[in-house]
Amino acid sequence: MPEMKLPGPDHPIAITPHTGRVVVRFGGEVIAETSRALSLKEASYPPVFYIPREDARMDLLSRTDHATYCPYKGECSYFSIRAGGQQAENAVWTYESAYPAVAEINTHLAFYPNKVAIEA
Numbered sequence: 718m719p720e721m722k723l724p725g726p727d728h729p730i731a732i733t734p735h736t737g738r739v740v741v742r743f744g745g746e747v748i749a750e751t752s753r754a755l756s757l758k759e760a761s762y763p764p765v766f767y768i769p770r771e772d773a774r775m776d777l778l779s780r781t782d783h784a785t786y787c788p789y790k791g792e793c794s795y796f797s798i799r800a801g802g803q804q805a806e807n808a809v810w811t812y813e814s815a816y817p818a819v820a821e822i823n824t825h826l827a828f829y830p831n832k833v834a835i836e837a
Contacts, residue, residue: 730789731758732767732821735837739766741773742834743808744801749773749828754837755821759789766837767825770811774800778826783807791816796826798833808832 735756741749751772758764778796785793796809808829815823828835 728760728789729758730760730819732756732819733758735766737837739768740836741768741828742836743777743798743805743832744803746777746800747774748777748798748800748833749826755825757819757822757827765827766835767822767827770824770826773826778809781807785810787812789816790819790822805829805832 733756735754738750738752739754740747749768749772751768753769753772755767756764757767777798777800779799781795781797783795785795787793790812791814793810793812795807796811798805798808810827810829811824812819812822813824815821
């Protein structure tokens with residue numbers, strides 16, 4: 718998959734396949750594990766891993782009513798995590814109809830690094 722860049726010098730977005738394995742842990746459990754993560758680098762923000770839902774424990778995630786909008790990626794939905802007797806509200810986000818320029822992240826999951834442990 719070639720690197721994709723969103724046009725515009727003020728807010729570049731690059732999506733590339735991550736070459737290693739990504740493991741997400743919460744509450745002592747593996748929430749997601751994949752070798753198919755995408756790395757999204759947006760403007761000056763740190764890279765974010767987007768993980769296919771098939772590689773996540775969807776049984777530990779519950780959709781919330783929280784929603785946001787990004788002018789570069791589209792409407793964003795959220796999930797909370799319940800595992801190991803712990804809960805993290807709105808710890809996971811996803812774009813279910815991402816804009817065409819970033820369509821590769823459609824339905825993938827991203828995790829807040831301050832709410833889960835991410836090993837890459």
